Amino acid sequence: MYLKKTSFKLFLIVSVFSVLIFFIKKSNKPQPYFIKANKSILEKHSSTSYYFIGSSRVQKSVDPNNIKSTLGTQNIFNIGISGATFLENTILADYIIKTPNRKVLFIELSPILSSFSKTSIQFYDTNNMTPFKTLNLLTNSLSLSKRLNFNFNIYNSYLFSKIAIREDIKNLINPQLDIDNRILMGYSPVIKNDTKSLSSFLTYQEMMVTDYSSVNFKNHYGYIDHLINLSKKHNTKIVFFLPLTYRSQKEKNIVIPLFRSLPKNMKLEYSKKFLDSMRNPKYLSDINHFNEAGAQQYSSLLFPLLKDFLY
């Protein structure tokens, strides 16, 4: 009897908070940059489209207008997502590949984390995307325990993003705040320069490391194979590239050897001159991201590299 009473109280408190969360979430409108990004994907283009997929590092460093002016084509899109890792990059690439346009996807290499970023989930929800179908395909080859663990983490991040109301309350209090200050998808330049450190930059010496016997790329290769197979059926070229800044050495230890192991026709290779030209703290907004000056420099330097992958 008493246990029933306690269970009822628990049910009551969960219900009250569920209703509260439901109304707070419902009162918020989807952010326009998610709709704009999806529009660029779904719209029919007569010529080849070029997409840059990745994290906030891509968001802050690739200026489509700069590349448009040098490349002479209009269909260049930065669809970097704040917080996205290689799993989300793959899911987004899978989604774009299946659209009918002729396209080239430039995909940032990063570690695979077993969670979805809040921004990715918002993008999926705004545009009625179903990431779990692709997720199932990608995790098929994992052992049972790893798959369970991975899925628990993914669904947990998904569930938590549904009940966390911080961003929604912020938007309710000041609807302009998010639009003006924190664009979470697509090119969003920043002016500031908060660091003098060079430690986060990728160097040519690091790119030349050949010993990567201790790194296991099985999962990455699984994702890459999935994209290659899909791209063959859908008139798409896949090109991988490395971010130029890193928050941790461990990330470098994973992605650099992975990048080196890929065939030449599938990657954007930076020369020593390229990396040296970018290696300047005045181009950074913080240790991990470029500011506007950095984005302009990077986008201009990218042009000669992109030429090899034009349709």
Next chain:
Amino acid sequence: MASINLLLIITYIVLSIVLVYVLPKKRKWYALLCTSIFFYYVLVGSKILFLILFSLIIYKAGFFIHKKRFRVTFIIIGILLPLIVSKFLISNSHFENYSSKHITFTSWSTILQIIGISYITFNAISYLIDIKKKFIKPEGNFFFLLLYLIYFPAIFSGPLHRFKYLTSQFKNITITSDSLSSGLRLILWGLFKNMVIAQRIFSIFVTLKSSDISGAYYLLLGLLFFLYLYCNFSSFIDFFQGVSQIFNIKLKNNFRNRIYVSASRQEFWKGWHITLNEWFRDYFFFMLAKKDKKRKYTDYILLLTFLLIALWHEISITLLIWGLCNASWIILEKKVDFQKFAYPKLRKLGGVFYHLFFSSLLALIFISNDFHSLFLKIFFTPSTFPIESMANHTNNIVIIMFSFLIMDYHFKKAKKERFDDYIGSKKTFNRWFIYFKLTLIILIFGATGGIDNYYILF
């Protein structure tokens, strides 16, 4: 940051509740054994087979020791081997591993790098020594011993328990209104401390650590890490005490309330990671101290104990220095009687600042890769504070301070009581006000959807 995700724990709780209800009273512990094995398997995969084999060896060793067929010392050295080898296999410093564990944590490659190996080893040694001392008899049912060794709510980082303490409760598993309420209160408290305070402190800490901060300001990093470690570890214990409490299994307290306002190192160590310190006291310090009948070498034994604790964290010179500093600090404090000082209130206040200052310094040593460069960074580099980097953290700082005050207020009111007992003694309106307040704060300010613990790495 990688963490134990809440969905996994919720599934564990729901499945365990269902199984506990279904099974008859005498067999209810099987429910917790099954769920412990299953969820541990989800986290560690096939490595669980190694742990089951390890438990089987402990099971057999218990009988051998009881029949005096083997010397307990040899068996204990054998049991310690996997833990020692696993410590040698970790190539980076624990802090480096922790900071990047979201990238590499799941790829611990060798069979000995398993979550909970320290917990199992310490509990196994405690079980065998207690048999040797004739405090307990060897357990006849292997599965019962297995549950003691891999009990899911405790396996990540304790608290450590003696066999008798925990298993006597396994025989009385039941879910009551009180156990459910107490458990949920502790879970709520743990989530609040972990998701709102600890994870936010860590985000400021990471920003500062990767900035150009130096000189005297560098000590601020140590203070942040000290507070982070307390909130992070103690909240994790609160949370799993709550999970366990649902089944009427009371896990021991591992931290004293308001440990951060300790006025001396001795006071601090009495309330920090209590069960681990008790373990080292009972199974190492006292065993050596017993042989030192004239009490000539007490300080040396204390030093040795701290060095062992340090090496358990990580086998490195920096951690040895950390252990040495801790032991020396306590030994020095023992020579000075703080109680003699006049003005007790002033003594307490001064003591808090004195302890926080040196604790910050020790925290920096604890997470440092290189003692020499740390020394240069604090004492021989001009003081710089990266105001620009901190500009993005203004909201974070306000939230942390506000939440820390709430935590401290409740601890002050609770005195020595555990949070669930303290809340339980409040009137209905106050109780529900606290539930709503904490839930709302977690929903609005909770940093991630998981509960994190630095000590899982050890």
